[in-house]
Amino acid sequence: MDFYYAPTACSQAAHILLHEAGLSFRPHAVDLFQHTLKDGSAYERINPNGYVPALLLEDGMLLTENVALLDWIAHAGDGLVPDGPLGRTRHLQMLAFLSTELQKPFVRLFFTQNDEEKAWLTETLGRRFGWIATRIEGDYLFGARFSASDAFFYVMARWAAMCGIALPGPLRTLADRIEARPAVRTVLEKEGVAPLDGAA
CATH class of the missing domain: 3.40.30.10 (Glutaredoxin)
Structure with missing residues (x-):
């Protein structure tokens, strides 16, 4: 494919x-x-x-x-969705939140020239990252296993660094843990981009 x-x-x-x-x-x-x-x-x-x-x-x-x-x-793949009867539903809920409540405002932030809008978007994104920080269930968003939501969150963490948005401590720890995974390091190398500390 x-x-x-x-x-x-x-x-x-x-x-x-x-x-x-x-x-x-x-x-x-x-x-x-x-x-x-x-x-x-x-x-x-x-x-x-x-x-x-x-x-x-x-x-x-x-x-x-x-x-x-x-x-x-x-x-x-194998094991990339949370367990349990509502595992997929909860996973889709997080993916939808990341897509609509983080990615979309970030796109606006990247292109707006209005200082008031920039301030509002930055504050809104900070609040929404704060909500995600309350949802961490273990080493990763849904517990001990890495999921697609973790991959998507990692990209949003990189965008936060690019925009100078500080992540809550638990989310920065999560981003660092995700970045240490071999698959993530491979993609960073293939895409020719720096690790998170160099994303800003």
């Missing part, structure tokens, strides 16, 4: 999870400003929406939207 990503974008979560799951895939870096692949071809021929991530399965099915990819990869 073919995986389409952009370094440091939200697609980094799916990139990490593909390695965690041990799935075989062909990676393709996308220039999101030019909407092209490395060979100069138009990325919109693959994904007409023009954004990442995207996963083209061997049967020709194209999966888009980060939450959908993370859920699919987590189930294709």
Whole structure:
């Protein structure tokens, strides 16, 4: 299958999870400003929406939207979803929160030129990170096992560092623990980006 990503974008979560799951895939870096692949071809021929991530399965099915990819990869792998009768539901709840309540405000923060909006977004994001800090159930968000939510959270932690948003102590500890995982280190190297201490 073919995986389409952009370094440091939200697609980094799916990139990490593909390695965690041990799935075989062909990676393709996308220039999101030019909407092209490395060979100069138009990325919109693959994904007409023009954004990442995207996963083209061997049967020709194209999966888009980060939450959908993370859920699919987590189930294709082994042990990447929390246990229990509501394990998947709780996991989707966290993925949806990360996508709508963190990722979306971050995108606004990256591009706004309005100082008042920047201040409001920074305060809002700090509050929402604070809520996540109360949800940690063990070494990772859902206990002893790494999950897709941890991969997505890690990318948001990197974005916080880029924007100068300080994380609560438990979340910084969690981010460091995630970054120490071999799959994460592999993706950072492949995407050509610095570890979290160098993300700012």
